[in-house]
Amino acid sequence: MLAVALVAVLIYWPLMLWANVGQAARSLASGADLGCGTALQCATQLRNPVIPAPQQFATGFQNLSVPPLAATSAPYNALVTGGETLLGLALASVLGLVLATLLVRSRSFERATLPWLVASQTVPIVALAPMLAVLLGQFGVQGFFPKAIIAAYIAFFPIAIGMAQGLRSPDPLQLDLMRTYRASPAQTFRLLQIPASLPYLFTSLKVAATAALVGSIVAEISTISFSGLGKMLAENSRASDTVALWVIMIYGAALGIALVALIGLLERLVTGWRRPV
């Protein structure tokens, strides 16, 4: 793993030069004064690089994160987005658990809704986001909540499907055993099906976490919002500040990885007792 990282760092420099040199040559040919002699030299100090040079990365990081809790700094906005995502994930878990229970309990419910649950995942949420924001605004719900709801909309499906699979996972022998103990359906559900579904739940939560993060970033882009990584992305995309975009992208990636790691930690805590199997 380290060796590959090393190789990636070694390729980075020539790749960066190769990606930028064409643009630098074009700017020089058009007579722009870049304060440097040859195209190769200019490749590391373009204002709009395709791939930023290391020192540009460094200044970009410093500009975006030095007072870490300022309204325009990336760490603060990442926290806002992370909060929205977690709230959305919580909403999605509740909805997903209810749906999974219904799907497992009633076949008519499954037949009537499952095709549309699948179809709901092919609806471009980005299109719904602005309308949802306007609609919720009518009922006085603003700011944090619409984004969490949009995140939840994207994230509920993997949770519902994974959980339904998990609730069905106990094998018939175990169900028979519960029946011979005269366990009520509720007891079977609580003592057998729920514990059996936990590994499935956490696997699907990891998938859902990434999806929810995409949801809240998209929601920030397409609704009126004043903070969050999505809003920073939209603004810097409009301002063509490529270095900032790269920095925000790295922050977003770190946030996604952190969320998945958080769920992994939770999983370790909750299902720690099943380790020695």
Add this chain to the structure above:
Amino acid sequence: MAATSVSLRAPASRSVSGWPLLLLSALGLLALSFVLAGRAAPPDSALVWLLGVLALLLLGVFGIRQSAQGQTLAARIVPAAATLILLVLAAEALLRAYGVPTGLIPTPSKVALSLWAARVVLLQDAYYTFVLEALLGFVIGTLAGLLLALAAVRFRFLERGVLPYAALLSSVPIVALAPVVIKAVGLGWSSKTIIVAVTVLFPVVINAVRGLQSAQPMHLDLMHSYAASPTQVFREVRWPSALPFVFTALRVSSTLALINAIVAEFFGTEGHGLGFRIQIEVGRFGLDIVWAAIVVASVIGVSFYLLISAAERLMLPGRT
């Protein structure tokens, strides 16, 4: 044999009450919508209408419950279709009863009319977004993912070195990548194709590697004792055991591909595509066109998903 035929027939006789109930509730909702559409102004008290719609929906739910019994084809299809029809009709009636302005939520009938009126533009957009961006990106991403997975299984150091990064990168939100790629590659469709390909790549790599390694050691030993060549082992054992995993990834990515193409279009296009259309029309409050675009996108998305599922059933008979 006798037992199955009995179990098939018994629910059929029970479901007799399902059809009339469904028909009754659908016709009732349709009538409500028509009565409301005939009125010039929204009614003073919407509560009565709300109760009527809820009662008819409840009737429909019982109908769905009844007609979902048994294993017949009708019992599989009717409930799903009824759910959609009833929900659309109920939405129509409620939106009319409450006099919700079209600028907030357009009624389904208005969306249908706009869909027909703007069909040429929407189909062009759909061609642009689906064929050029989503489908091409999907194919490229899948092929690249399979090649990478094969290389990772063949060379241990790649598996140790590259796979952890693939798992890491798969938790990166793809919207964060979109602006950077579009700035680098340009506003044309190729930048969106690349974004879709990258989204598809990671799930395919991770699942394909897991699948290629899921071949049972006993089967591999058997092939070894038959003195099978590595190519034969691959063709007969590893590839078949990898296919289910690959198809799982493809099914998930099929819906993601279209959505990501649309999201990516939000960061800049040359004026084509469903994402562009949606963004423009939201700005103009042309929400009926937005909903029409959403309908087009989800029809394409569902068809693509079903196509992949059908291919899976074709190549992996005996699995669901």
